[in-house]
Amino acid sequence: MKRIPNTPIYCTANAVKSLKGQYQADWDFHVVKTGDSLPVGNGKELVFVEMAMIHWPDSMATYLTGDNILFSNDAFGQHYAASGLFNDEVDRSILLYEAMKYYANILSPLSDLIRRKLDEIAAMNLPIDVIATSHGILWRDNPAQIIEKYSQWCRAYRENQITIVYDTMWNGTRHLAEAIAEGILSADKDVVVKIYNISKSDQNDVLTEVFRSKAVLAGSPTHARGVLHSMAGFLYLVKDMKFKGKYAAAFGCHGWSGEGVGILNAMLDDAGFTRLGDGLKALWSPDDEARRKAFDFGAKFARDCAAAETAGA
Ligand SMILES: Cc1cc2nc3c(=O)[nH]c(=O)nc-3n(C[C@H](O)[C@H](O)[C@H](O)COP(=O)(O)O)c2cc1C
Known part of the structure; x- marks a missing residue:
């Protein structure tokens, strides 16, 4: 932002507080709410879904129409770096373990919120071709699989x-x-x-x-x-x-x-x-x-x- 100070930032009201608090900077903030959209050319739009406390106050998912990409922020992520960027390019069992480890260590306390948010996103009936999480491997091969895992993990999950x-x-x-x-x-x-x-x-x-x-x-x-x-x-x-x-x-x-x-x-x-x-x-x-x-x-x-x-x- 120091190099591109006039670039607008579209974010939640909470994100304005977090960014000002962290960087002591007054940038060109544009507050958006769930359901707001922003045209980005070629007939495509970014559609916003607030996800407060999943897992920060400012968390928000963004959906790109046309390309059907869900930028899911922290949801569906992992603390995992591999040479491949997409889930069909990495070891599937390591990826699932790392996704579970992320859920267990970061998101577990928020399971009730996550259950409600998953229902809300499902009700929007969006076609999803790619889930692009903010850290870790992106889900493009059957992205529904990680949504299905989350719906199990947020319901008092346990194996034998x-x-x-x-x-x-x-x-x-x-x-x-x-x-x-x-x-x-x-x-x-x-x-x-x-x-x-x-x-x-x-x-x-x-x-x-x-x-x-x-x-x-x-x-x-x-x-x-x-x-x-x-x-x-x-x-x-x-x-x-x-x-x-x-x-x-x-x-x-x-x-x-x-x-x-x-x-x-x-x-x-x-x-x-x-x-x-x-x-x-x-x-x-x-x-x-x-x-x-x-x-x-x-x-x-x-x-x-x-x-x-x-x-x-
Ligand atoms: C530094 C130290 C402090 C101990 N304090 C207690 C104590 O307060 N009460 C007690 O019942 N036993 C105490 N013990 C004894 C240990 O609980 C006992 O040796 C036990 O068998 C050690 O189990 P472990 O082999 O799993 O380490 C202490 C032992 C050590 C080495």
């Missing part, structure tokens, strides 16, 4: 997966995690089980796994009458995502006072999970007996999840 997230100082809590995973699989051979040490994993990848799970098991040893800060920080992040319809339980080792599991329970409740039971505690490094209890705890958790799902269905 249980994710175990833990941290440990001396590996005791890790051994509990592994025994719990075996127990789950002994009771339910179809469920996908994934285990992550949160201090050795990408937090945003693990958050994506939580998003796609029906249940989560959180583990930490007791440390200074609390839990390890890596788990506390991760559960704080999980809470912000406002996931819905997921089950949870806690586990961990301790040496004497053993507050860890109770603290994890409270954090899981606070993050909106439906907690199944009071969790599993083991003293010091788990011996064979403690590992067998962890196995049984995992098997019971898998059965309780299945029963709760049946009761809720």
Whole structure:
């Protein structure tokens, strides 16, 4: 804008505030609202659809008639750079994973808004040949596929997966995690089980796994009458995502006072999970007996999840 200061900017009223706030500049703003249009030549028009809080106050989608391109702003995007620009030019499974990761980490808390906005855009009945998101790969091969994914993701999404997230100082809590995973699989051979040490994993990848799970098991040893800060920080992040319809339980080792599991329970409740039971505690490094209890705890958790799902269905 320094080089082209007289170029008009068509944007929402909120975008004027954001741009003035960020750049302290008074440019040639033209405020537009949902349904407004702007002729751009050759009989084509830009049609605007405000998308406040998806995911910034100023967000807006723009539709180009004639070429049928939906410039979708943050929706349908990914934090992903590849050598190809369009979805038929990149690895499909990586692209879908990155799109889910973006949704899980950025858009999850806005799922109710997104559901209403998808309905609004569907009601406009626009032919869409390309979805050009503001970052990531553009969707031109069957762009409806990512709209369909969003309509699943914004409805308390979950797959048949249980994710175990833990941290440990001396590996005791890790051994509990592994025994719990075996127990789950002994009771339910179809469920996908994934285990992550949160201090050795990408937090945003693990958050994506939580998003796609029906249940989560959180583990930490007791440390200074609390839990390890890596788990506390991760559960704080999980809470912000406002996931819905997921089950949870806690586990961990301790040496004497053993507050860890109770603290994890409270954090899981606070993050909106439906907690199944009071969790599993083991003293010091788990011996064979403690590992067998962890196995049984995992098997019971898998059965309780299945029963709760049946009761809720
Ligand atoms: C720095 C430190 C602080 C600890 N603080 C507590 C505590 O406050 N209460 C308690 O019950 N155990 C405490 N423990 C004991 C651990 O919880 C216990 O050794 C546990 O088995 C460790 O589990 P891990 O093998 O998963 O790291 C502490 C251990 C360490 C190393």
